Amino acid sequence: xxxxxxxxxxxxxxxxxxxxxxxxxxxxxxxxxxxxxxxxxxxxxxxxxxxxxxxxxxxxxxxxxxxxxxxxxxxxxxxxxxxxxxxxxxxxxxxxxxxxxxxxxxxxxxxxxxxxxxxxxxxxxxxxxxxxxxxxxxxxxxxxxxxxxxxxxxxxxxxxxxxxxxxxxxxxxxxxxxxxxxxxxxxxxxxxxxxxxxxxxxxxxxxxxxxxxxxxxxxxxxxxxxxxxxxxxxxxxxxxxxxxxxxxxxxxxxxxxxxxxxxxxxxxxxxxxxxxxxxxxxxxxxxxxxxxxxxxxxxxxxxxxxxxxxxxxxxxxxxxxxxxxx
Amino acid sequence: xxxxxxxxxxxxxxxxxxxxxxxxxxxxxxxxxxxxxxxxxxxxxxxxxxxxxxxxxxxxxxxxxxxxxxxxxxxxxxxxxxxxxxxxxxxxxxxxxxxxxxxxxxxxxxxxxxxxxxxxxxxxxxxxxxxxxxxxxxxxxxxxxxxxxxxxxxxxxxxxxxxxxxxxxxxxxxxxxxxxxxxxxxxxxxxxxxxxxxxxxxxxxxxxxxxxxxxxxxxxxxxxxxxxxxxxxxxxxxxxxxxxxxxxxxxxxxxxxxxxxxxxxxxxxxxxxxxxxxxxxxxxxxxxxxxxxxxxxxxxxxxxxxxxxxxxxxxxxxxxxxxxxx
Numbered sequence: 001x002x003x004x005x006x007x008x009x010x011x012x013x014x015x016x017x018x019x020x021x022x023x024x025x026x027x028x029x030x031x032x033x034x035x036x037x038x039x040x041x042x043x044x045x046x047x048x049x050x051x052x053x054x055x056x057x058x059x060x061x062x063x064x065x066x067x068x069x070x071x072x073x074x075x076x077x078x079x080x081x082x083x084x085x086x087x088x089x090x091x092x093x094x095x096x097x098x099x100x101x102x103x104x105x106x107x108x109x110x111x112x113x114x115x116x117x118x119x120x121x122x123x124x125x126x127x128x129x130x131x132x133x134x135x136x137x138x139x140x141x142x143x144x145x146x147x148x149x150x151x152x153x154x155x156x157x158x159x160x161x162x163x164x165x166x167x168x169x170x171x172x173x174x175x176x177x178x179x180x181x182x183x184x185x186x187x188x189x190x191x192x193x194x195x196x197x198x199x200x201x202x203x204x205x206x207x208x209x210x211x212x213x214x215x216x217x218x219x220x221x222x223x224x225x226x227x228x229x230x231x232x233x234x235x236x237x238x239x240x241x242x243x244x245x246x247x248x249x250x251x252x253x254x255x256x257x258x259x260x261x262x263x264x265x266x267x268x269x270x271x272x273x274x275x276x277x278x279x280x281x282x283x284x285x286x287x288x289x290x291x292x293x294x295x296x297x298x299x300x301x302x303x304x305x306x307x308x309x310x311x312x313x314x315x316x317x318x319x320x321x322x323x324x325x326x
Numbered sequence: 327x328x329x330x331x332x333x334x335x336x337x338x339x340x341x342x343x344x345x346x347x348x349x350x351x352x353x354x355x356x357x358x359x360x361x362x363x364x365x366x367x368x369x370x371x372x373x374x375x376x377x378x379x380x381x382x383x384x385x386x387x388x389x390x391x392x393x394x395x396x397x398x399x400x401x402x403x404x405x406x407x408x409x410x411x412x413x414x415x416x417x418x419x420x421x422x423x424x425x426x427x428x429x430x431x432x433x434x435x436x437x438x439x440x441x442x443x444x445x446x447x448x449x450x451x452x453x454x455x456x457x458x459x460x461x462x463x464x465x466x467x468x469x470x471x472x473x474x475x476x477x478x479x480x481x482x483x484x485x486x487x488x489x490x491x492x493x494x495x496x497x498x499x500x501x502x503x504x505x506x507x508x509x510x511x512x513x514x515x516x517x518x519x520x521x522x523x524x525x526x527x528x529x530x531x532x533x534x535x536x537x538x539x540x541x542x543x544x545x546x547x548x549x550x551x552x553x554x555x556x557x558x559x560x561x562x563x564x565x566x567x568x569x570x571x572x573x574x575x576x577x578x579x580x581x582x583x584x585x586x587x588x589x590x591x592x593x594x595x596x597x598x599x600x601x602x603x604x605x606x607x608x609x610x611x612x613x614x615x616x617x618x619x620x621x622x623x624x625x626x627x628x629x630x631x632x633x634x635x636x637x638x639x640x641x642x643x644x645x646x647x648x649x650x651x652x
Contacts, residue, residue, distance in 0.1 A: 042513040142602075157377075158603055186376035186540065188600050191584035213513065216586030220593060243590045257518035258588050259543035261570055268525075269547060271518035275483050 002073070003030035004207050005054070005175055010067035012049055012058070013281070020065070022281030024050055027067075027233050028306075029226045031175065036201060036208040038222035038239075040215065042254075044276045046231040047211050051177050054209075055094060056084050071175070090120040093168035097180035099160040103152035109136075109163055110148035113170065120171045135166040139196060158189035165196065172204065179211045194220055215258050219243055227251050230280040230287040233306065237313040247315035249298075250288045286317065294319065330403060331364035332502050332534045333388065333421075338362070338397035340383050357383040359558035359610065361397075365502070370528065370535040372549030372566070374542060374581070378604060380558040381538045385506045388536065389423050390414060401502070419449050419498035426507035428487035432479040438465075438490055439475040446497050464493040469523060485516035489523070496527065504536045509544055517541075521548055542585045546570055551641070554578045557604060557614040559631060564642035574636045574644035577615050613645070623647070 010027040013020035024046040031037045039047045052058050054069055054076065069076045071092065076084065096102040104112060113135070114128035123131065129148070136144035139162040152160060161181065168176055178197065182190035198221060201208055210221055218225055218239065225242045227235040227250070235248040246252045256270035274291045277283070285302040292298060300319040309315050340358040345351065358380040365371040373381045386392045388399060390406055399407040401421060406414060425431040432441055439461050446457045462472040468489040479487055488508060495503050505524070509517040521544060527533060539545045545552060546566050553563040554577065562575040573579040576598060583597035600618040613631040616622055629647050636642040 042515060156603055187542070187584040187586075188376065188580060189603065190586070191597075191599060194586070214586065215514070215588040219588050219590050220586045240590045243588065254514060255588060257514050259518075259521070259541075259547035260589070261543055261546060261582060261585060261587065263543075263547070265547060265566060269518045269522055271522050272515035273519075275485055275516060276513065278483075 003070075004033045004035075004072065005031040005209070006068075006070040007050070007054070008068045008070070010050065010053065010069065011065045012046070012053055012062060013065045014062045020063075021279060022065070022231065023062070024053075024231045025281065027228070027231075029233060029236055031207045031209055033174070033207055034201065034205045036198070036210055036221055036223045038210045038212060038218045038225045039228060040212055040218050040225060041228035042213055042276050044230075044278060045228040047228045048179055050228070051094070051179055051209065051211050054177065055088050055092060056081075057094075089116050089173075090171045091173055092175045092177065093171065093173040094177040094179065095161075095164045095168050095181050097183055099157055099164060099184055102164060103160060105152055107151075108148065109150055109152065109155075113148065113163070113167055116167065117170050131170065132166070135170055136163065138169075138200075139163075139166045140192065141166075157185055158193070161185060161189075161193055162196070165193070165200075169200065169204070173206055175207045175209065177209045177211070180213070181210070182217060183212070183214070190217075197221065215243075215255060227254075230277055230283070232287060232316070234288070234317070235315040236306070237309075237315075241310070241313055247309045247313065248288075248317040249292045249294060249319075250317070251315075253291075253293070288317070329366050331366050331400075332402060333365040333536070334398075334400040334403075335364070335384075335388065336362050336398040336400070338384065338387060338399065339395045340380075340387055340392060341395045356558050356610065358387065358394075361553075361555070361558075361560050363553055363560065363563065365534055365536060367501075367534055368528070368532055369550040370537050370548050372545040372552040373536065373538045373555060374540060374545045374552060375555035376540060376581075376604070378557075379555040381555050382506055384555070385423065385504050385536065385538050389421065389504055419445075420500050421502040421504065422495040422498060422500040423504040423506065424488070424491045424495050424508050426510055428484060428491050428511070429479070431491060432487060432494075434479055437476055437478055441479070441490065442475075442494055442497055445494065449498055451498065460497070464497055467496070467527070468493045469519075483516075484512055485519060488512065488520055492520075492523070492527070496531070496533075499531075500533070502534045502536070504538070506538045507540070508537075510539060510541060517544065524548060542570075542581065554581065559614055559645065560633065561615070561631075561646070562642075562644045563633070564636070564639070564644075568639065568642055572636075572639065572642075574639070574642065575615075575646045576619050576621055578644075580620070613647075621648075 008028050010024055012024035013022045027050055041047045053064055064077055113132035117123045117128040117131055133144045136147055141147050141162055182193050222239045224238050226233050229250050235251050253272045259269055272291050280287055289301045298319050300317055306314040306316055307318050309318055338358055338361040341354040341356050343352045344355045361384055375381045387394050394407055398405055442461045442464055443457050461475055465472050470489055509520050537548050549566050552566050552569050553560045556577050562578045573582055580598045580600045598620055602618055605617050611630055613626055613629045616626055625647055631645050633643040633645045636644050
């Protein structure tokens with residue numbers, strides 16, 4: 001099966017002072033049709049930037065300095081703005097974390113819902129409206145007709161996120177990029193949204209690239225996981241393998257730092273010393289080395305590559321066996 | 327627990343006047359309808375709930391940052407809600423608060439040493455020189471190198487800033503520290519550092535905490551007893567492990583079930599899910615969860631939503647007619 005999306009050796013740099021500083025280096029992963037792939041990492045790991053670059057949405061401060069983003073075999077980086085417009089919103093849709101600012105406050109939900117369909121699919125106003133109502137109902141909004149006439153500020157956070165999802169789905173995209181879609185929501189609503197996204201995937205067969213920092217969301221949603229740290233992909237595996245047999249010292253530490261609901265309370269939570277480096281473009285070798293429990297003695301501290309641990313399981317670190325971050 | 331409580335809260339209520347979505351006529355909105363609890367020396371009392379449930383309002387009321395509409399707040403047996411400001415100020419050093427957003431709760435134009443010095447000088451904790459020595463002691467206590475004291479808040483990461491806020495709260499050697507979502511804005515690895523720091527400090531300084539949060543794992547990890555709030559009311563309260571392992575109220579149960587667990591095996595487990603969203607117009611004096619509850623019965627319609635002991639359990643109260651059964 002050909003991958004729907006394939007990112008190869010992606011480099012992204014942001015303007016800093018007079019020069020550029022690299023924020024994503026050599027990122028690479030793929031998304032198969034119908035698959036939910038999760039990009040997970042802490043803030044500053046480059047996961048959102050990677051997602052934005054797929055749609056050519058980087059701000060003027062940033063630019064892609066190398067690599068390829070292949071979508072259905074075409075390199076999105078070489079497309080013109082006009083050609084990209086045919087992909088954006090039509091074949092690849094995105095929902096953003098910031099539900100407050102992602103809807104236009106001066107237009108009704110209805111006019112924002114129908115815009116994409118009228119433009120991309122050439123629907124007449126009436127048809128687009130009906131389709132909009134149907135989509136809102138599909139995402140679990142009961143009085144969809146009334147919501148279509150409302151303005152964004154009249155809706156709760158959960159409702160706005162449902163509207164965002166309905167909008168993203170309006171042109172039946174092949175790929176949905178969801179950037180922290182539930183981070184701003186309460187847990188009970190988060191659960192409803194996660195269920196919704198999964199069932200929509202099952203129904204439409206679209207792929208989802210889910211960006212999150214929450215290991216719990218990954219465990220619930222993803223088929224495959226890519227862990228990012230300091231601008232690099234550091235580990236990639238199917239969800240079950242990654243959660244039960246992580247190879248990279250960072251992944252291990254991250255999993256142990258999450259307090260579970262039924263953990264022994266006397267157990268001390270593992271905490272990673274230090275914090276995520278803010279500038280890391282010039283680091284060589286293992287970027288986690290300064291915080292790693294193996295530190296200087298690690299034989300892999302000069303490693304620059306993803307290594308194959310098992311079929312479908314890649315990691316930049318294979319040395320933490322046994323001890324791990326414990 | 328036969329000790330005298332550090333803090334006792336009786337039938338606390340807070341109404342706000344707000345203007346509604348469809349009308350400009352002000353109405354009263356009860357942010358906290360009824361909350362009664364006691365916090366004992368050396369323990370951590372956790373309050374969990376979703377946004378809008380009134381947990382932060384409780385924190386602000388306890389800190390006397392807002393005046394309650396009704397009810398009493400007793401600190402070491404003394405009413406503090408009705409004290410004149412001047413006398414309350416004398417008590418202030420003994421109860422302090424740490425806010426969620428460390429960025430906006432530190433004055434950006436002051437150096438860390440000034441931020442930490444100010445409360446101590448105000449409350450006459452010694453000469454300038456003594457206070458200065460104490461600043462270094464405080465910084466090392468929260469794990470920051472003392473040469474950082476000349477820096478400004480923006481030069482720190484979120485986790486470091488939260489450490490400064492904790493140091494400031496501890497500078498006056500309080501008995502009670504109210505922590506309002508202190509780790510919600512932090513990355514997982516840093517969150518673990520702060521939670522461990524709080525636990526160490528509690529042990530060392532014999533502190534009493536009120537820990538407010540919506541991250542269930544974090545609240546469970548740090549709290550000895552937990553109260554669950556829903557729509558301005560405490561719906562369940564009990565020892566942490568007891569509450570999480572044997573939730574008696576359907577809301578607690580659905581909160582726990584909705585929380586994504588970092589465990590792959592948890593996927594597909596049977597869960598209790600609530601319908602829809604919080605209904606702010608729900609009638610007062612009834613069970614607030616009723617419209618969303620998965621197990622409502624005819625009797626529920628007439629139930630007042632009062633807390634009562636869970637049969638056969640210790641220190642465990644719940645506001646549900648029937649203790650939850652599988």
